[in-house]
Amino acid sequence: MVDIVIVNWNSRDYLYKCIETIFTKLNEEVVGKVFIIDNDSSDESLKKINRREKILIVENKQNNGFSKACNQGFKLCTSPYILLLNPDTQLFETTLSQCISFMSSHLDIDILGCQLLNDNGDVSYSCARFPTPLRYFYDMTGLSKVAPKIFTPAVLMTDWDHKESRKVNQVMGAFMFMRLSIFKQLGYFDERFFVYYEELDFSKRLYDAGGVSYFDAAIQARHIGGGTTNNVKAFRLFLNLRSRLQYSKKHFSLTGYIVVRFCTFFIEPVTRLISLLLKGKFEEIKAAFKGYSLLLKKSH
Numbered sequence: 001m002v003d004i005v006i007v008n009w010n011s012r013d014y015l016y017k018c019i020e021t022i023f024t025k026l027n028e029e030v031v032g033k034v035f036i037i038d039n040d041s042s043d044e045s046l047k048k049i050n051r052r053e054k055i056l057i058v059e060n061k062q063n064n065g066f067s068k069a070c071n072q073g074f075k076l077c078t079s080p081y082i083l084l085l086n087p088d089t090q091l092f093e094t095t096l097s098q099c100i101s102f103m104s105s106h107l108d109i110d111i112l113g114c115q116l117l118n119d120n121g122d123v124s125y126s127c128a129r130f131p132t133p134l135r136y137f138y139d140m141t142g143l144s145k146v147a148p149k150i151f152t153p154a155v156l157m158t159d160w161d162h163k164e165s166r167k168v169n170q171v172m173g174a175f176m177f178m179r180l181s182i183f184k185q186l187g188y189f190d191e192r193f194f195v196y197y198e199e200l201d202f203s204k205r206l207y208d209a210g211g212v213s214y215f216d217a218a219i220q221a222r223h224i225g226g227g228t229t230n231n232v233k234a235f236r237l238f239l240n241l242r243s244r245l246q247y248s249k250k251h252f253s254l255t256g257y258i259v260v261r262f263c264t265f266f267i268e269p270v271t272r273l274i275s276l277l278l279k280g281k282f283e284e285i286k287a288a289f290k291g292y293s294l295l296l297k298k299s300h
Helices: 013-022 025-029 066-074 095-105 133-141 181-186 198-208 233-251 254-279 282-298
Strands: 002-008 031-039 055-060 081-085 089-091 111-117 166-168 175-179 213-223
Touching: 002 013, 002 066, 002 095, 013 025, 013 031, 013 089, 025 031, 025 095, 031 066, 055 066, 066 081, 066 198, 081 095, 095 111, 095 175, 095 213, 133 233, 133 254, 175 181, 181 198, 198 213, 198 233, 233 254, 233 282, 254 282
Parallel strands: 002 031, 002 081, 031 055, 111 213
Antiparallel strands: 081 175, 089 213, 111 175, 166 213
8 A cells, every 4th residue: 555645835736637646446446545735825726626535634834845744744654655746746547556566576675766757748857866066067057958978967867768767866756656664764854955855865865874766667657847836936946056055065075065056156147047048038037037146145
C-alpha cells in the first residue's frame, strides 16, 4: 500500500484532475490514504475535488512553505510507501502498481522516480545531479545551455534524454516514490527551504548515508509543470535563487558558496537579461528584475 502526499496552493483544476487519476480502479486498490496539505489557498480549489473516505485534508491558516507542508503529510503516513505528488501531476492506470512492484523487487532502492510526460506526450527532464560551484558557473554564464554535453548543467539533467532507466542523484519532487523507512533514517525535509531544493537536499542526505535514488523509464505519469506558480514568476524566481544560495551554503565549502553568491548577484542577472532580450521575452525582463530585487533586499 502507498500513502500519497499532495501540497496544494491555489492549484485550481490541477488538483481536481490529479485526484481523479489517483482514484481510478487499479490505483485506488493500492492507495492507503491521500493527504492534501493546503497552504492557505484562496482559489477554492479544495471545493472542486470529490471528497472520499481515503482523502484527509489539512488546511493551514497561512502558507507555511512546501517543505514544511510536505513534512506535515509525511508524519501522517503509515503505509510502507509514500508518494510525494504535485497537484499538476496525473497518474496513469498502472502507475502505482508498477512502482510498488518495482520497489518490492529492488530492496536496495530508496527513492523511485518515473518518466514524466508533458501535455504533448513528450518526455520531460525530471532528474537532477548534485550541483557543484563550477557547474553553477556553467549555468549562470549560459555555457550549459549552449553546449550541455561539454559544460554539464548544474542540477537538471538536460543533457540526458530520460529514455532509459538508471540510478540518479535525485528525482523531481513532482513524483517521488519513497520508502517510509527512510524518514526514520534521515529525518524529514529541511524546513529552512521554503520551496525549491528541499528534495535535492533530502536526496543528498540520503546519498551521503548510502541510499539510492532510481529513475524507471518504464513507469510513466503526466506532469504539466509550473502550474501552481506560473502567475507569480517574480516571486518564484526569488524563491528559487534564495533556495539555491541556502543549498550552496549548507553543502559547499565557504569558497564554493562565495563563488555561487558572486555569480548569482553579478553574472547571472546580465546573462539572463541578454537571453530574454534575444528571445524577445520583454515581459519576463520585468519579472526577473523584481525577482533579483527581492533577493537583494532579503539578503541584507
